[in-house]
Amino acid sequence: MRHQKKTFFLLLGVTFLPLVSWSQQQPLTPIRTLEEALKLAQEKSPSLRQSKERALKTQQTINQILAGRKPQASVRASYTRLLNGGSGFGGGGVAGGGAVQNPFPVLLQNAPPGAQPVQLPAASRAEATPTPTPPASSGGFGSGIDLNQQSVSLSISQNLDLAGVIKLANQLGDLELEVQVLDYQRLLMDTKYTVRSGYYGLLRTESLLKVSAAAVAQSEEALKVARSQFNAGTVAQFDVLRAQTQLANNQQSLISARNQVQLSKNAFANSLGVDPGTPVELAAPTQMKEKDPLPTLDEAKLITTALAARPEARQTEISLTKAAKNIQLYGKGLAPSLAAVLSSTYNPNPAFISNSTTGSLSVALTVPLSDGGSSKAQAEAARSDQRAAEIQKEQFQHGIKAEVQQAIIAVKDAHERAQTAWGAVDQAREAYRIAQVRFREGVDTQLSVNDAQTALTQSETNIVNARYDYLTALARLDRALGKE
Numbered sequence: 321m322r323h324q325k326k327t328f329f330l331l332l333g334v335t336f337l338p339l340v341s342w343s344q345q346q347p348l349t350p351i352r353t354l355e356e357a358l359k360l361a362q363e364k365s366p367s368l369r370q371s372k373e374r375a376l377k378t379q380q381t382i383n384q385i386l387a388g389r390k391p392q393a394s395v396r397a398s399y400t401r402l403l404n405g406g407s408g409f410g411g412g413g414v415a416g417g418g419a420v421q422n423p424f425p426v427l428l429q430n431a432p433p434g435a436q437p438v439q440l441p442a443a444s445r446a447e448a449t450p451t452p453t454p455p456a457s458s459g460g461f462g463s464g465i466d467l468n469q470q471s472v473s474l475s476i477s478q479n480l481d482l483a484g485v486i487k488l489a490n491q492l493g494d495l496e497l498e499v500q501v502l503d504y505q506r507l508l509m510d511t512k513y514t515v516r517s518g519y520y521g522l523l524r525t526e527s528l529l530k531v532s533a534a535a536v537a538q539s540e541e542a543l544k545v546a547r548s549q550f551n552a553g554t555v556a557q558f559d560v561l562r563a564q565t566q567l568a569n570n571q572q573s574l575i576s577a578r579n580q581v582q583l584s585k586n587a588f589a590n591s592l593g594v595d596p597g598t599p600v601e602l603a604a605p606t607q608m609k610e611k612d613p614l615p616t617l618d619e620a621k622l623i624t625t626a627l628a629a630r631p632e633a634r635q636t637e638i639s640l641t642k643a644a645k646n647i648q649l650y651g652k653g654l655a656p657s658l659a660a661v662l663s664s665t666y667n668p669n670p671a672f673i674s675n676s677t678t679g680s681l682s683v684a685l686t687v688p689l690s691d692g693g694s695s696k697a698q699a700e701a702a703r704s705d706q707r708a709a710e711i712q713k714e715q716f717q718h719g720i721k722a723e724v725q726q727a728i729i730a731v732k733d734a735h736e737r738a739q740t741a742w743g744a745v746d747q748a749r750e751a752y753r754i755a756q757v758r759f760r761e762g763v764d765t766q767l768s769v770n771d772a773q774t775a776l777t778q779s780e781t782n783i784v785n786a787r788y789d790y791l792t793a794l795a796r797l798d799r800a801l802g803k804e
Contacts, residue, residue: 348594348595348597348598349598350598350599351588351589351592351594351599351600351601351602352603353602353603354515354516354519357515357518357519357588357592358515358516360593360594361511361512361515361591361592361593362508363593364592364593364594365507365511365592365593366593367507367510367511368507368508368593369593371503371504371507374500375497375504378496378497381493381496382490382493382496382497385486385489385490385493386486386490388479388481388486388489389479389481389486391476391478392476392477392478392479393475393476393477394474394475395472395473395474396472396473396475397470397471397472397473398471398473399468399469399470400468400469400470400471401467401469468669469667469669469670470667470669471665471666471667472665472666473663473664473665473666474663474664474665475661475662475663475664476662476663477661477662478659478660478661479657479658479659480658480659480660482655482656482657482658483652483656483657484652485649485652485655485657488645488648488649488652489649491645492645492646492649495638495642495645496642498638499635499639499642502632502634502635502638503635505631505804506631506632506635508804509631509799509802509803509804510799512799512804513795513796513798513799514591515591515592516792516795517792517795517796518584518587518588518591519588520788520791520792520795521584521588521788521792522581522584522588522600522602523602523788524784524788525577525580525581526581526602527784527787528577528781528784529577529578529581531577531780531781531784532570532573532574532576532577532578532777533574533577534777534780535570535573535574535773535777536567536570536571536574538570538752538773538776539563539566539567539571540567542566542567542756542766542769542773543560543563543564543566545563545756545759545760546559546560546562546563546766547560549759549760549762554762555759555762555765555766558765559759559765559766559767560766562766562767563766563769563770566766566770566773566774570777585599585600588600612735612790614731614732614735615731615794617728617731617732619724619725619728622728622797622801623721623724623725625801625802626720626721626723626802627720627721628802629802629803630802631802632716632719633716633717633720636709636713637713639709639712639713640706640709640710640713642709643702643703643705643706643709644706646706647699647702647703647706649702650695650698650699650702651695651699652695653688653691653694653695653696653698653699654688654690654691656685656686656687657685658683658684658685658686659684659686660681660683660684661680661682661683661684662679662680662681663679663680663681663682664677664678664679664680665678665679723799723800724797724800726800727793727796727799727800728797730789730793730796730797731793731794731797733789734786734789734792734793737782737785737789738783738787738790740786741779741782741783741786744782745780745782745783747779748775748776748778748779748780749776751772751775752769752772752773752775752776754772755768755769755772755773
């Protein structure tokens with residue numbers, strides 16, 4: 321799995337290139353082969369690009385979880401302006417000094433008049449003065465202290481993950497990333513199948529266009545013969561009118577087939593995630609083979625292969641593992657937590673202590689006593705998710721089995737129809753040839769020619785449909801088996 325993740329993120333780095341604006345785009349390069357189409361779809365498909373973004377987001381979420389294991393550091397700067405003695409913090413006989421429980425100004429306030437208070441300069445000047453002065457200046461809170469206090473603190477904390485919550489969350493993140501990688505693989509398989517089926521669908525419309533063009537050419541020739549016969553007096557006007565009607569009907573089919581080719585090209589380019597106006601110039605369809613070999617279709621082996629290879633099957637297994645991890649995680653809601661904090665503070669002019677730098681180391685153990693039942697409810701919800709994941713696993717297994725079985729049926733059906741159509745088209749060609757001869761000899765009518773031509777066109781249409789139904793069914797079987 322680690323190799324898959326590494327490969328996946330290397331792919332992200334290669335394919336996520338800056339997109340140029342519409343105005344700066346180079347002339348659109350025609351799409352000519354299936355390989356070019358598959359490469360373009362892998363680079364441009366919106367669903368694949370969105371899947372990559374979801375995987376990148378999941379990786380960043382895991383990084384956020386892992387950040388909880390690392391030390392957290394912060395710096396705090398503060399400025400404080402201390403109030404002086406005349407502002408209500410003691411001294412000078414001003415009321416309100418008891419509002420701040422600071423013993424220093426109180427001790428100085430209670431000193432008797434004329435006493436030497438802690439060798440302060442103001443006391444010696446008071447002895448030399450015949451008139452006593454109030455002790456306000458000597459007993460104030462700010463005497464001898466820098467009233468402007470600045471400090472810078474550095475704090476480093478470490479979550480010790482005593483209960484293993486971060487470890488569990490990280491494991492859940494890894495599982496979610498694996499789900500995203502598998503989802504990308506699933507979308508890649510879907511995209512490739514969509515491209516292949518669209519490619520065969522476009523070739524189908526081009527082949528049907530050729531069938532329609534051939535029918536128009538045949539009708540034009542038939543009308544030419546009918547007019548010649550009418551001018552010679554060997555057929556009635558009715559035969560000419562029937563030939564004209566047949567030609568008009570075939571022309572309608574040709575117009576529709578031609579426009580359908582343009583629509584298919586537009587839809588095919590759009591499915592690749594490129595400009596819908598990108599030219600699509602596929603090589604001429606390969607000559608259809610009368611007898612395509614039918615691959616070995618051992619249903620039991622194919623189902624076993626699909627269950628082992630399909631990303632969806634692996635995703636359901638991971639969902640069960642995630643549900644079990646969630647139960648463990650929510651069961652730790654009342655688990656104790658342990659954290660350590662190391663802090664240091666620098667104050668160039670401390671007010672109440674002699675050291676300008678102080679430090680502390682603390683360890684805090686937190687034991688939750690109750691969360692009102694929240695953790696229990698979360699654990700029960702996780703158990704419900706686990707039961708739902710088991711149901712989903714069974715559902716996905718049945719779905720994969722059904723897709724394989726249906727794909728096998730589709731392959732067999734298209735193969736059998738193709739073999740039948742080859743025999744029918746040979747007969748239709750011969751019938752059309754005979755109808756033309758009989759009409760020229762005057763022993764049959766234009767109606768028989770029209771019927772024979774319609775049957776031939778239908779037979780050729782059946783061959784085209786069966787052929788590309790068969791190729792599409794093989795692509796669907798590959799998708800059902802989890803093949804890229």
